[in-house]
Amino acid sequence: MEYGKVLRFHRVKQGLTQNQLADGIISPAYLSKIENDQTVPAFEVLEHLYERLGLDFHDSSYHHPSKESLKEWYEMIVFKRKEEARELKEELIQQKDTLNNHHLYIFFELFRIRHLLLENEVEEAYEAWKNIRQHEDTFDDEMEYYFHLSSGLVSYYRGDFEDSYLKLMEAKNYSVSIDLEDWEESDLYYLLALSASQANNISASIFNADQALTIYQQQYNLVKSADCHILLGINYGRLKNYGKALENYHLVSKIATQTQDNYQLGLVYHNIGVIESRRGNFEAAxxxxxxxxxxxxxxxxxxxxFEAIYCLVFETYKIGRLDDCKKWISEGQxxxxxxxxDTSTARIHLNIYTMLINKDVTTAQYLENVAIPHFQEKKQxxxxxxxxxIVSDLLEAERSYKKSSRYLRLAIDLLNKYSNLGGMLL
Structure with a gap:
């Protein structure tokens, strides 16, 4: 057992300095060596240090029964069994070892980050991540794997998809040194595919989605197989291989109809709408x-x-059906x-199209000062x-040619960099 890591973890958790923990037992310099596993002290020294921290020196948790319960909880989280995950979380919190034992506490906190994300508590998950990060130098390889996985997920939910992909790749590097179950391996590949797709790394997304799909099919996991097909459909659609995209969507439709999964059907129809819009089939879209x-x-x-409502607003405005557009704006509001x-982003969308329909003279100003900076910050x-x-055209009509050109250039630069944008992910 790595006593030094345990000591440092609990010392930091309790807000003690090395001087305070070492006082009257050993020198702070010697404690530093113990915490960094540079020396192995006498058991009597360890017992005194543990006692000061209120710990049981003879406790061992690497094969603790609670570890199995934690992994059971994590599996519930991964497969989005929300009610079961909530119930087991409360049971785990009531167990003293979960919060007082170094090994168990680290895993509980790492898994809790993902649970918070499942519950859409993104900022609370971010705070939990920042808190556990201070203990990273006490992590073993298994902890490092879940830490980097959690880091990647936090970045994903906060909209930094490139960072998400890089952190998930770090998790993949640690995965080779630990024993992952098949469902965890497929989960990792799927998350890599998801983040790569959002970061516009299409080839990496397709590769990882195919890897995940192979494992899910071996497990006869129809729901997760369908998730992979949706992701593949989006990526092939971005490559303008619409036949391959629709092939994947139709497979999802069959699976979702069989499993009565309306959520997946909703995603399929949305993404088929994206393809039809790109092909100019506006009625079908x-x-x-x-x-x-x-x-x-x-x-x-x-x-x-809201994404579906927004697309209906956008399409009806684009083809000049302004009464229908007003109806969808009203439904969206x-x-x-x-x-x-938080609906601030969605309301900006609706404000823009309301102003465009009403030919509001302040539309360009709103786009310049509110909308475009907002979506730049969100990296959308x-x-x-x-x-x-849109603002380029409005400014040109106002004869503000220099400003119009600046926005047109920004749009062209982004188009060249992100020419494959589109599609809705899970």
Whole structure:
């Protein structure tokens, strides 16, 4: 057992300095060597240090029964069994060892980060991640794996997809030195595929999605196989291989119909709508977006439901059906008013199209000062491109040619860098 890491972990957790812990037992310099595993002290010294920290020197947790319960909890989280995960979490918290034992506490906190993300408590997950990060120098390889996995997920939920992919690749590097179960290996590949897709690394996304799909199919996991097909469909759609994209979407449709998964059907219809829009089949696009909206219940997030409404607003405005556009704007506002989630981004979208329809003279100013900076900060490049093109036209009509050119150049630069944007992910 690595006594030094345990001592340092609990010392930091309790807010003690090395001088305070070592006082009257050993020198602070000698404690530093113990904590860094540079020396092995006498058992009597360790017993005194443990006693000062309120720890049981003879405790061993690497094969503790609670570790099995923690892994059971983690599996519930990965497979999004929310109610079961909530119940087991409360049981784990009640167990003294979970919070007082170094080894168990680290795993509990690392798994809790992912549980918070599952519950969409992103900022709380970020705070938990910052707290556990201070103990990283006490981690073994298994802890490092889950730490980097959690780090990648936190970055993903905070919208930094490139950083997410890099951190998940770090987790993959640690995975070779620990024993992962098949369901964890497939989960890692899927998360890599998801983050790579959002970071516009299409080849890496397709490779990892195929790896995950192979394992899920071997496990006869239809739901997760369908998730992989959705991701593959999005990536092939970005490559304009629409036949391959639709092939994957139709496979999802078959699976989701068989498993009665309305959430996945909602995603399929949404992404088919994206393809039809790109191909200029606007009636088909509208029909699929409306189907998507009708299926997005239960598991769908506020963002996912609004995404369908936004696409209906965008498509109807684009083809000049302004009365229909107004209707979808109104429906979007009603929906946003019914939720307690942060809706600032969604409301900016609706404000823009309301102003465009009403020919509001302050539209360009709103786009310049509010909308475009907001989407730049969020790194939502497709909306930066879209609204730069709109403001460029508005500024040109106002004969502000220099400013118009600046926004047009920004849109072109982003288009060259992110030419494959589109599609909705899980």
């Amino acid at each position: 509208l029909m699929n977006y409306q189907k998507s909206l009708s299926y997005k219940t239960g598991r769908a997030s506020v963002h996912e439901i 009603t929906y946003l008013d019914s939720t307690t989630r 490049h497709r909306f930066v491109i879209r609204y730069c093109m």
